[in-house]
Amino acid sequence: AEIAVADHESSGRQDLYVEARITLFARATGDQLLVLECMQPMACVRFSTDGAELAKADWATHLTLWTLPSQYAVQFYSDPRPWPLFQSLIGSIHIPWAFLLARSASGQTILTIAAKQGQTEWLSKLLAHASTPKSLAAASILHRDASGMCALDYAITTNKSKIVTILLRTVLAHANPSALEL
Structure with missing residues (x-):
């Protein structure tokens, strides 16, 4: 399964531009798989139930949805084999x-x-x-x-x-x- 991490980086400029990105990591190896650039700082990040999409809500109340390339789709587990x-x-x-x-x-x-x-x-x-x-x-x-x-x-x-x-x-x-x- 993969893990998504959201982070923000301020440029320090007068306009307070904030660079935001979501980075997808392989849970097993820690390898960086994918970086998704964002225009606003994130309030939350969530995978769809099937693991094929990633949703991001930002502080400006916008929702962004990405369809992940199939090689990065998250594999979820369900009963009888718990996560x-x-x-x-x-x-x-x-x-x-x-x-x-x-x-x-x-x-x-x-x-x-x-x-x-x-x-x-x-x-x-x-x-x-x-x-x-x-x-x-x-x-x-x-x-x-x-x-x-x-x-x-x-x-x-x-x-x-x-x-x-x-x-x-x-x-x-x-x-x-x-x-x-x-």
């Missing part, structure tokens, strides 16, 4: 917090995968850790995958009562109130 990077992060409470919201091609978050696998101890440690951004964790728990289920649903259907309790505590204490409205 390998997710697998390597499960067990460590020191994960990049952006991965709480990252999704596999089937729409599953790392917390969904962990709940499905019954990773009670890891979920408990991660969600209790002081540095874990609880609102991001709550959003990850409530995110519905392609089948319409979220981490909480999987914990309930697999009879993992301890995981249900851990997830519910996080959601009820830290979720955006609009996410809890019926």
